Amino acid sequence: MADRIATVVMWGVALLITSTFAWIVGDLLVQGLPHISWDFLSSSPADAGRAGGILPILVSTLLILAVCMAVAIPLGVGTAVLLSEFGRRNQIFGRLVRYSLDVLAGVPSIVFGLFGNAFFSLYLGMGFSILSGGLTLACMVLPLLIRSTETGLRAVPDDYRRAAAALGLSVFTTLWRILLPAATPGLIAGLVLGIGRALAETAALLFTSGYVDRMPGSLLDSGRSLSIHIYDLAMNVPGGESNAYASAVVLIVLLLIINALTFRAADRWLQQRITPV
Amino acid sequence: MSRSRTDVPLLWTLRAVAALAGAITLLIVAFLILEAWPALQSPGIAHFLTDSSWFPASTAPQFNLLPMVVGTLVATLGAMLLATPLGVAAALFSRFYAPPVVATWFRRLLELLAGIPSVVYGFWGLVVLTPLIRQWAPPGQSLLAAILILSLMILPTIALLSETALRSIPRAYLQGAASLGLSRWATVIGVALPAARTGIASSILLAAGRAIGETMAVLMVAGNIVQVPDSLFAPVRTLTANIALELGYALEGHRAALFVSGLILLVLILLLVSLSRWIMREELNVTAGIEPYNEEARAPHG
Amino acid sequence: MSDACSPATDTIVKDATANDAAVSDPQNLRPWAQRQACCATYEPCLQVRDLAVYYAGKSALRNVTLDIPRGCITAIVGPSGCGKSSFLSSLNRLSDLTDGCHVSGSVRIEGQEIVGADIDLIALRRQVGMIFQKPNPFPLSIRENLAFPLKHHGMRDRQTRDAAVENVLRRVGLWEEVKDRLDAPALGLSGGQQQRLCLARALVLSPKVLLLDEPCSALDPLASAVVEDLISSLRGDYTVVIVTHNIAQARRIADNVAMFWLVEGAGTVVEHGPAANVFESPANPITAAYIAGARG
Numbered sequence: 001m002a003d004r005i006a007t008v009v010m011w012g013v014a015l016l017i018t019s020t021f022a023w024i025v026g027d028l029l030v031q032g033l034p035h036i037s038w039d040f041l042s043s044s045p046a047d048a049g050r051a052g053g054i055l056p057i058l059v060s061t062l063l064i065l066a067v068c069m070a071v072a073i074p075l076g077v078g079t080a081v082l083l084s085e086f087g088r089r090n091q092i093f094g095r096l097v098r099y100s101l102d103v104l105a106g107v108p109s110i111v112f113g114l115f116g117n118a119f120f121s122l123y124l125g126m127g128f129s130i131l132s133g134g135l136t137l138a139c140m141v142l143p144l145l146i147r148s149t150e151t152g153l154r155a156v157p158d159d160y161r162r163a164a165a166a167l168g169l170s171v172f173t174t175l176w177r178i179l180l181p182a183a184t185p186g187l188i189a190g191l192v193l194g195i196g197r198a199l200a201e202t203a204a205l206l207f208t209s210g211y212v213d214r215m216p217g218s219l220l221d222s223g224r225s226l227s228i229h230i231y232d233l234a235m236n237v238p239g240g241e242s243n244a245y246a247s248a249v250v251l252i253v254l255l256l257i258i259n260a261l262t263f264r265a266a267d268r269w270l271q272q273r274i275t276p277v
Numbered sequence: 278m279s280r281s282r283t284d285v286p287l288l289w290t291l292r293a294v295a296a297l298a299g300a301i302t303l304l305i306v307a308f309l310i311l312e313a314w315p316a317l318q319s320p321g322i323a324h325f326l327t328d329s330s331w332f333p334a335s336t337a338p339q340f341n342l343l344p345m346v347v348g349t350l351v352a353t354l355g356a357m358l359l360a361t362p363l364g365v366a367a368a369l370f371s372r373f374y375a376p377p378v379v380a381t382w383f384r385r386l387l388e389l390l391a392g393i394p395s396v397v398y399g400f401w402g403l404v405v406l407t408p409l410i411r412q413w414a415p416p417g418q419s420l421l422a423a424i425l426i427l428s429l430m431i432l433p434t435i436a437l438l439s440e441t442a443l444r445s446i447p448r449a450y451l452q453g454a455a456s457l458g459l460s461r462w463a464t465v466i467g468v469a470l471p472a473a474r475t476g477i478a479s480s481i482l483l484a485a486g487r488a489i490g491e492t493m494a495v496l497m498v499a500g501n502i503v504q505v506p507d508s509l510f511a512p513v514r515t516l517t518a519n520i521a522l523e524l525g526y527a528l529e530g531h532r533a534a535l536f537v538s539g540l541i542l543l544v545l546i547l548l549l550v551s552l553s554r555w556i557m558r559e560e561l562n563v564t565a566g567i568e569p570y571n572e573e574a575r576a577p578h579g
Numbered sequence: 580m581s582d583a584c585s586p587a588t589d590t591i592v593k594d595a596t597a598n599d600a601a602v603s604d605p606q607n608l609r610p611w612a613q614r615q616a617c618c619a620t621y622e623p624c625l626q627v628r629d630l631a632v633y634y635a636g637k638s639a640l641r642n643v644t645l646d647i648p649r650g651c652i653t654a655i656v657g658p659s660g661c662g663k664s665s666f667l668s669s670l671n672r673l674s675d676l677t678d679g680c681h682v683s684g685s686v687r688i689e690g691q692e693i694v695g696a697d698i699d700l701i702a703l704r705r706q707v708g709m710i711f712q713k714p715n716p717f718p719l720s721i722r723e724n725l726a727f728p729l730k731h732h733g734m735r736d737r738q739t740r741d742a743a744v745e746n747v748l749r750r751v752g753l754w755e756e757v758k759d760r761l762d763a764p765a766l767g768l769s770g771g772q773q774q775r776l777c778l779a780r781a782l783v784l785s786p787k788v789l790l791l792d793e794p795c796s797a798l799d800p801l802a803s804a805v806v807e808d809l810i811s812s813l814r815g816d817y818t819v820v821i822v823t824h825n826i827a828q829a830r831r832i833a834d835n836v837a838m839f840w841l842v843e844g845a846g847t848v849v850e851h852g853p854a855a856n857v858f859e860s861p862a863n864p865i866t867a868a869y870i871a872g873a874r875g
Contacts, residue, residue: 006462010374013366014383017436020429021390024401078294086288088678093292097299102554104302106483106546108490110517114539115305117524118312139301146298159715163777165673166711167728167784168704171284177727178717200394203492203517207524227396227493234400235497241404248397255392 025252032249035242041250045213048237049229054247056215060130060223061199063216064209067134068141068198069191075138076145076194077187081175083146084153105143109203112140116208128222133209137201141194148193152186153179188265196258199251202227226251309540316340316533325537331503333523333531340534344505346541348513351506352420352495353488356427361481363428364435368477369465371436372443384440391433399497402426407498414510418500421509426494431484438483442476443469475556482553489545492517516542624649624788624818625670630684630694631845632665632674638845640665643684645837645851652810652819654829654854657839657869662846663822666839667790670820671707672700688788705732708781709790713797714773716765716780721757724765724776725783732784747783751775751809771802775809782817789813791821795828807832826870830858838866 039053046052079097087094116136126132156179164174180187202225210222211232224232230247233240320328320340328341367387371380402422411417450472454464470477500512501522514522516538527535623646632640640662647653655663668674669682672693686694693703716724725744734740744761748754753775757768765776774794781789791810795803811832813819823829829836836858837851850863861867 003460003462006465007374010366010370013363014370014375017363017367017390017432018383018386021386023405024393024398027401027405028397075294075298078291079298082291082295086291090292093295097295100299100302103547103550104305106486106490106550107302107305108492108517108542108546110490110492110520111305111309111539111542114312114520114524114536115308118308118536119304123308139305142298142301157715159711159713160717162673162676162711163715163717163780165676166671166704166709166790167731167780168701169728169731170701172287173731177719177731182718196392200392200396202394202396203521206521227394230396230400231493231497234403244400248400251394252397255394256389259389259392 028245028248028252031242032245032247035246036249040243040246044215045229045243048240049213049233049243050237050239051243054226054229054243054250056213057224057226057229057247058250060209060216061225063130063219063223064134064137064205064225065195065198067131067219068137069195071135071138072141072145072194073191076142076190077149077180079142080146080149080153081180084150085171085175085179101143101146104139105147107140109140109201112136112204113207115139116204121208126220128208128210128212129220130209130216130223131219133205133223133225134219136204136208137198140201140204141197144194144197145190148190149183149187152183152189155186156182185265188261192258192261192265196255199255199258200227201225202231226254306543309536309543313533313536313540316530316537320530322537325534333527333534338530338534340530342516342519342534342538342541344503345514345516345519345538347505348420348499349489349515349517349542352423352427352499352513352515353485355420355424356431356488357481357485359424359428360432360435360484364432364480364484365439365470365477367432367436368439368443369469371440373461373465373469384437387433387436390429391437395430395491396493396497398426398430399494402494402498410510416500416510416512418498418512419510420499420506420513423495423499423513423515424509426498427488427491430491430494431488434484434487435477435480438480439473439477442473442480445476446472479553479557482549482556486546486549489549490517490542492521496521622649623647624689625820626685626687627670628685628687630666630669630682630686632662632669633681633683634665634677635679636681640669640846642847645848647818647820648835649818650815651834652814652821652832653835653837654833655820655822655837655839656824656826656829657846658841659824660846661839661841663839664792665846667709667792667820667822669694670788670790671704671709672698673704673709675700705784706786707788707790708784708786710774710777710781710792710794712793714770714777716768716773716776718764718766720762721765721768721776722761724780728780729783743783747779750782751779752805753779769802771798771805774798774802774806778806778809786817788818788820791819793822793824796824830854838863838869840865840869 041053041058042055043053044056045054079101082090083094083097113136116132116139120126120132120135121128124132126135160178160182161174164178169177205225205228209225209228211224211228212222213224213229214221216223226247230244230251233244233247320338324340325342328339330339331341331344332339367383371383371387375383402425403418406425407417407419407422409417410419410422446469450468451464454468459467495515496518499515499518501514501518502512503514503519504511506513520535520538523531524535625647627647628644630640630643631638643666655666657663665674665680668677670686670688670693672682674680674682682694684694685692688703688706692698717727719727722744725747726740729740729743734743745754745758748757753772756772757763765773768776774797778794794810795806798806807828810819810821814834821829821832833854835852836854838849838857838861839846840849842849850857850861850866856862857866858870861870
């Protein structure tokens with residue numbers, strides 16, 4: 001009897017979750033899709049965003065993302081290499097870095113916003129700018145990048161390391177030609193996760209990259225991200241709802257594309273692992 | 278690989294890069310303290326709990342953060358109460374009840390839910406959920422709305438991580454249960470949940486961390502009135518929402534007070550991370566024995 | 580470097596076929612005298628004195644003193660866990676990769692000390708090639724597996740590299756099998772082909788010494804025979820040190836044998852000398868029993 005009740009409850013919960021999901025996504029699509037057109041994607045917002053499109057916002061979003069990744073990738077890969085390849089020789093240092101990254105991964109995004117505002121915008125004098133926002137996001141996605149790159153490197157068989165050593169290859173060559181290429185799947189998965197997280201972020205950008213919805217002229221200009229655009233239209237602009245819906249759909253589609261890439265990367269990773277070596 | 282003299286700079290570069298990455302946390306803490314320092318000195322830490330209210334910008338500023346702390350804790354607690362059973366049930370469904378094809382699709386769906394940006398949840402809550410609540414008990418933007426949206430956001434986290442924990446239960450345990458002729462529910466209660474308890478517990482802690490730190494979704498649906506809520510339908514303001522709302526125009530003492538609330542958030546998160554590491558320690562020690570990367574595996578044999 | 584021992588590269592395949600007879604019939608061994616002619620000098624290439632290896636302070640190998648003659652094949656035999664692989668990996672300092680591993684004593688390669696001293700590991704490992712139990716080609720193309728170490732060690736000219744690649748592939752009898760798919764992934768080759776590629780990868784750097792750590796034990800019997808013949812053909816050109824579990828294999832290819840045994844918890848050499856002496860009239864009763872008892 002208990003068994004039967006449990007089964008019914010489990011299916012009920014699954015149904016509840018699925019229908020809520022369908023409700024949210026359905027609502028977004030029904031309200032948002034009709035407003036999406038080439039014109040919407042390729043024109044500037046007008047009347048505080050109630051009319052017009054999102055072109056400068058898309059550009060700002062991509063620029064923030066580019067700054068974020070340009071900084072996070074070298075830092076992340078370098079740290080992952082140190083932790084996985086030299087971790088044993090730098091044990092205490094490695095443990096400290098790892099603990100610090102664990103904490104970093106849990107820091108709330110609004111706290112990143114506070115930090116970015118105090119450090120990048122004011123202390124380093126970058127002001128409210130795409131640069132400041134991108135750097136703040138870089139701090140945020142760094143733990144994700146490091147973790148998956150490290151996992152990728154650890155999945156590379158030790159045979160390669162031994163073979164490289166026996167051939168007298170230098171550390172740099174071994175890393176550059178053998179280990180990092182073999183760890184690419186992990187790197188890509190981390191990249192895709194990081195991009196997803198950065199695209200979705202709002203709170204950390206409120207006080208770093210700012211609100212300005214004009215086309216940015218340089219990285220030192222303020223630029224409004226897609227997520228902030230949605231927030232602003234929904235909260236501060238009466239009558240901005242329909243464009244907020246449309247922007248939300250654009251953001252989710254962008255994220256879905258990234259998600260699809262994750263699946264593909266994961267599949268490739270799996271395949272590589274089952275290929276007889 | 279062989280260490281050559283040209284590799285020494287490389288190694289030092291890597292060390293510098295890792296030190297930089299590791300130093301970000303310190304830098305964050307340092308700048309929060311630096312910016313919060315004026316407020317910690319005067320009015321002093323006690324005022325954040327004993328002042329009569331929150332009027333940080335007036336000429337005789339009042340800095341009582343208690344309503345926001347209560348708002349954060351109550352909203353998080355409510356969301357945990359709602360999302361934990363649902364999330365664990367979803368994990369059990371996917372692992373033990375759903376046919377394989379359904380389980381795969383259900384997992385995908387949970388992953389998609391986990392990937393929806395918080396600002397989109399907040400937007401949906403604002404335009405769909407709060408009007409519904411308003412019809413029932415105005416004003417709609419309320420603690421209840423915040424709890425519902427937060428639950429929706431952390432449910433996928435709990436479900437996906439608990440499912441991973443359930444998946445890593447040794448097959449032998451389940452076979453043992455099956456050989457005893459236990460029913461599915463008895464297996465779940467008697468074997469699966471106890472065996473996966475540390476993984477599930479850490480998923481709940483992680484989700485709690487996300488709920489405490491969530492800003493946008495709560496900001497958009499909770500109403501943001503500074504008060505200790507007296508009912509589910511009363512508007513509340515959380516610590517995170519408070520920062521997001523006021524940092525834009527905050528000056529001097531006010532700004533410092535907001536950084537104090539950032540410090541409080543950071544401390545809460547640190548406690549949760551430490552607790553989760555402590556709970557998982559047992560688990561980590563168990564798996565360390567079979568880690569393929571230990572010393573013996575690297576030592577040449579023979 | 581007599582012609583009888585190291586056939587010209589283009590006759591390697593024929594030579595391998597000729598040797599098949601010897602492989603299929605273990606009694607049909609090449610006479611000791613003929614083998615010794617190829618490394619008749621018996622001048623030491625490696626001089627090992629009082630070598631000891633520790634893992635995390637625990638002794639794994641001690642008191643190893645022996646000379647390894649130039650141009651000969653020296654087989655290291657003995658049961659599992661008696662430090663054979665540790666011995667091998669201290670000859671090219673690959674032991675450095677294992678944490679907590681400490682090597683003491685003295686190893687001189689052509690008179691140059693390699694233990695402890697501040698030596699150039701890259702130059703050392705260029706001189707001392709190594710092949711492992713499990714074939715470990717890089718996840719690159721067949722050509723790149725050979726060309727990229729060459730490039731790394733300073734061979735910039737592409738044509739010279741291509742010539743070297745072809746030459747060494749012929750040397751290991753792989754050229755005819757792979758010449759049409761040099762840019763295919765090396766991991767697509769069979770186990771035996773992969774192991775020969777690894778051998779080629781070691782040879783392409785023209786080392787003086789080759790260390791082989793049970794190179795045939797992960798291969799099927801046919802592939803194993805091909806690789807074994809290949810190793811035989813290296814006699815005279817390289818100083819080869821091969822660890823093997825397989826007494827029959829040692830009998831077939833070795834000029835010189837060192838018998839390792841576990842004594843008081845650590846491996847050491849109990850007997851070494853020309854293969855004829857060790858196999859025909861072992862001085863040590865342990866060796867005699869092991870050679871008589873070990874099958875396969």
